[in-house]
Amino acid sequence: xxxxxxxxxxxxxxxxxxxxxxxxxxxxxxxxxxxxxxxxxxxxxxxxxxxxxxxxxxxxxxxxxxxxxxxxxxxxxxxxxxxxxxxxxxxxxxxxxxxxxxxxxxxxxxxxxxxxxxxxxxxxxxxxxxxxxxxxxxxxxxxxxxxxxxxxxxxxxxxxxxxxxxxxxxxxxxxxxxxxxxxxxxxxxxxxxxxxxxxxxxxxxxxxx
Numbered sequence: 001x002x003x004x005x006x007x008x009x010x011x012x013x014x015x016x017x018x019x020x021x022x023x024x025x026x027x028x029x030x031x032x033x034x035x036x037x038x039x040x041x042x043x044x045x046x047x048x049x050x051x052x053x054x055x056x057x058x059x060x061x062x063x064x065x066x067x068x069x070x071x072x073x074x075x076x077x078x079x080x081x082x083x084x085x086x087x088x089x090x091x092x093x094x095x096x097x098x099x100x101x102x103x104x105x106x107x108x109x110x111x112x113x114x115x116x117x118x119x120x121x122x123x124x125x126x127x128x129x130x131x132x133x134x135x136x137x138x139x140x141x142x143x144x145x146x147x148x149x150x151x152x153x154x155x156x157x158x159x160x161x162x163x164x165x166x167x168x169x170x171x172x173x174x175x176x177x178x179x180x181x182x183x184x185x186x187x188x189x190x191x192x193x194x195x196x197x198x199x200x201x202x203x204x205x206x207x208x209x
Contacts, residue, residue: 023064029057029110036112036133049133050112052154056131108132108155117141124148129155129202138162138193139209147194152176152202159206165192167206173199181207 009017036050104122108129117138126149127134135158138146150157161167166185172178176199185191197204 024061026057026060026064029053029060031057032110033057049110049129049131049155052131053110108134117146127151127157129153129157131155134158136160137209138165145192145194147196150195150197150199150204152197152204153200155199155202157202157204159193159195159204160209161193161206163208165208167191167193167195169195169204169206170197172197172204173202175199175201177203179203179205181205 008015030053033050033053036053103124103126106125106127108127110131111129112133114135114137117136117140119141123145124147125136128151130152131154133156136148137160139160139162141162148159161182165182167180167182168185168188168191169178169180176197178195178197178199180195182193188194193206195204195206
């Protein structure tokens with residue numbers, strides 16, 4: 001994209017290209033969200049992240065194209081900084097839990113991805129996601145215990161588990177939702193899958209394959 005911009009700037013010096021970039025950059029967010037929706041077409045909750053990108057892109061496009069009320073323009077950057085600060089400060093509450101199994105850590109920001117869980121490998125996944133869509137497929141895993149620690153902001157997560165697995169999930173968090181369509185476990189210790197979530201305006205859904 002940068003090469004294309006520089007090429008047009010060199011070939012057409014009469015066009016104020018950077019002004020056009022400043023005006024139309026939100027289209028990139030809309031395209032990114034649209035691509036995420038296509039890649040997560042079979043998913044349900046995971047579409048939330050790409051939809052957030054599309055809404056943010058459309059709102060930003062209204063601002064940069066001049067369709068935003070003049071009196072509100074001065075509040076755009078302060079509000080953006082506040083939102084960024086909330087994202088940085090949000091962390092799962094509670095003390096640290098001892099982890100004896102191999103652990104995987106993951107950061108997703110404005111991404112749409114599908115993760116097949118390996119039959120051998122980490123039993124604990126610590127995931128932080130912002131404005132993303134994620135599908136985690138445990139349906140190929142053997143009968144074992146897995147823990148997912150998810151901090152999700154404006155994100156959707158779909159989790160697929162094998163038939164017969166039991167699932168235990170905690171409270172969703174502010175404005176979030178954790179929906180379990182699989183068999184509910186009576187206690188965390190007896191569950192095949194334990195979901196520990198801080199879901200801020202996000203949705204997490206567990207279902208059988």
